[in-house]
Amino acid sequence: MEHTIEVNKIFAKDVVNALNQTPKQLPSMYFYNAEGDRLFQKIMALDEYYLTRAEMEIVKSHRAEILKSFLGGDANFRLVELGAGDGTKTKVLLEHFVNEGTDFVYSPIDISQSVLNQLEEGVLKAVPNLKIDCIQGDYFKALSELNSNHLQKEVLLFLGSTIGNFGLEAGKNFLKELSNNLSSGDMLFIGFDLMKDPRVVLAAYDDREGVTRDFNLNLLKRINDELDADFDVDKFQHYPTYNPITGETKSYLVSREAQQVHFKAIDYTLELKQWEAIHTEVSQKYSFQMIEEFAQYAGFKIVRHFTDSKELFVDSLWEKV
Numbered sequence: 424m425e426h427t428i429e430v431n432k433i434f435a436k437d438v439v440n441a442l443n444q445t446p447k448q449l450p451s452m453y454f455y456n457a458e459g460d461r462l463f464q465k466i467m468a469l470d471e472y473y474l475t476r477a478e479m480e481i482v483k484s485h486r487a488e489i490l491k492s493f494l495g496g497d498a499n500f501r502l503v504e505l506g507a508g509d510g511t512k513t514k515v516l517l518e519h520f521v522n523e524g525t526d527f528v529y530s531p532i533d534i535s536q537s538v539l540n541q542l543e544e545g546v547l548k549a550v551p552n553l554k555i556d557c558i559q560g561d562y563f564k565a566l567s568e569l570n571s572n573h574l575q576k577e578v579l580l581f582l583g584s585t586i587g588n589f590g591l592e593a594g595k596n597f598l599k600e601l602s603n604n605l606s607s608g609d610m611l612f613i614g615f616d617l618m619k620d621p622r623v624v625l626a627a628y629d630d631r632e633g634v635t636r637d638f639n640l641n642l643l644k645r646i647n648d649e650l651d652a653d654f655d656v657d658k659f660q661h662y663p664t665y666n667p668i669t670g671e672t673k674s675y676l677v678s679r680e681a682q683q684v685h686f687k688a689i690d691y692t693l694e695l696k697q698w699e700a701i702h703t704e705v706s707q708k709y710s711f712q713m714i715e716e717f718a719q720y721a722g723f724k725i726v727r728h729f730t731d732s733k734e735l736f737v738d739s740l741w742e743k744v
Contacts, residue, residue: 438646477733500577513580532560576608577609578610612739639703651686658678670710672705674702726740
């Protein structure tokens, strides 16, 4: 009896649409299956991957000033987090805020209820006295509902360098839409990876152990598993680039030879020429001037920048005008 695969139609459509673009692409949001999550945890511990350590240094060394800045002249606030992940860095802040007797509610937003359940369990284990109110749904819809029942100042957390995965134009528009769902005086605390020595940036996406390579190639393995495709990962090389003028880091999977890949579950055939590239990810790096322009465009004013000791990364606090 032939083995059949249950096809995730949205995944199939997104993958095929991206591969039919010119140049070919794959959606980076699909990096994160169980194996992708495991590899990304490994990436975050690499010597070359400075981003996580730099931001952890910021939240640990500046937590008292961060709390003071969040409160401003207010007695309380709602801390709303977009895409909390495993919440490691957030826990550092939450623990400090609770220990200081701060009157606040923590509201992580995620489209997945199971992600929220795991997060709530993990956070309450670390910070038992925390007031937590999870919100399941799309960011903008959830923010719009919060804004229509505006009872206290909202402080949005958008940590990591997630904004960098949007690219420049889409990133600006995303922040503009966030701003449209906030009230005057609400705040946004957002992480930006700063422009720096180009070799340092490139090494973070092309580590010596090849973990980032495996992370990118795992997307092809996922397509094999979920769409019954026959990608041979040995026929691809991982190739990242960094442009020190624009601040764009891009990752590609390059086909070493002319090949055909068949997706049996959806009867689709992909043709690749020798040395043809599939674009998998963008990770934007920023100058302080670019951050200033982003804030202004989206209707915020910058309250304060918090950086690590080497100025590799910045968590920037903005106020909605």
